Amino acid sequence: MKFDLEHTSQRETYNLLIGLVAPRPIALVTSMNEQGHLNAAPFSAYNYLCTDPPVVGIGVTNRPSSTFVPKDTARNIRRTGEFVVNVVTEDIAQRMNICATDFPAETNEIEMANFTTVPSDVVKVPRIAEAHAALECREFTTMEIGRSRIILGRVVSIYVEDKFIDPAGPYIRAEELHAIGRMNGLGSYVRTRDAFLTMPRISYDEWQKGKR
Template identity: 55%
Template structure:
């Protein structure tokens, strides 16, 4: 099948993109409104884009309806210029599911999910206490594109539990972190525990040697 993007409905394109650009890390974002109320919500359009300076990209679609409206996370980030990405791991799966719900205005999703917050090291927005790693960000750029926002956040502080880090690098011990990843928009996810594949980078000299032996 071939799909003409200009003629296809946005939902169809969404379904195709989220199924093909996968697996994707999940950003469990904490943000804060101007009164100090903390919100937490997961997003699957997320990745790191640059390391010097360290930049994360976060895509947040507007709420659909008669007219598009900013989601609470996008509004908070626009107003405070800060957010925290908490790393999603297997033991937080149920809490993430709760925080992804559409809830009545004024509801406290953190209380509903029985999650606690702790002060961040640099930004005012707190991180999730139960999260094993977190990235504190200040806004670098906000791009309003079509029916969504692309938030570029500059990482200003990184937290990671000792058990998930090798201090000699430091390196992240992904086999200890047990993060989970989004596969598509139909509730499909993958876990990393027991699924690692050793695939070292190939050098030109190794390629020449392998090719000569074919």
């Protein structure tokens, strides 16, 4: 099938793109409003975009409405300029999903999901204690594009539980971290446990010598 996106509804476009740009890492973003009220929500329109400077990007769609209603995460980041990306692994997947529930505004998703928080090192927004790794970020810029906001955050500090660091690199012991990825909008995810495929890059020298 072919889909001309000029004649495809927003919902269909969403379904197609999130099923094809997959698997996606999941950022469980903690952010705070001006009164210090803490918020947590997952976003899979997420990746690192460059490392010099270290920048991550998150796509946040506005809430469906005839008016312009940003999600709490996007509003908080615009107003207070800071957030933390908590890395989502298999052991906290169910609780991450609870944070995506549309609770009434006064409900604290972090408590509902039975998460606790610990202070971050550089930013005011705390990280989730149960996450094994977290990126502390300061808003670099927010682009408003149609019904969405693309938030670029400069990573200012990284926390990784010691057992997941190979000090030689330092490298992340990704085979042991068990991060999960999102596959589509139907609640499908992938595990990374026992799923690794090792494929080093081929140098031009090796290529010329016929090593494939």
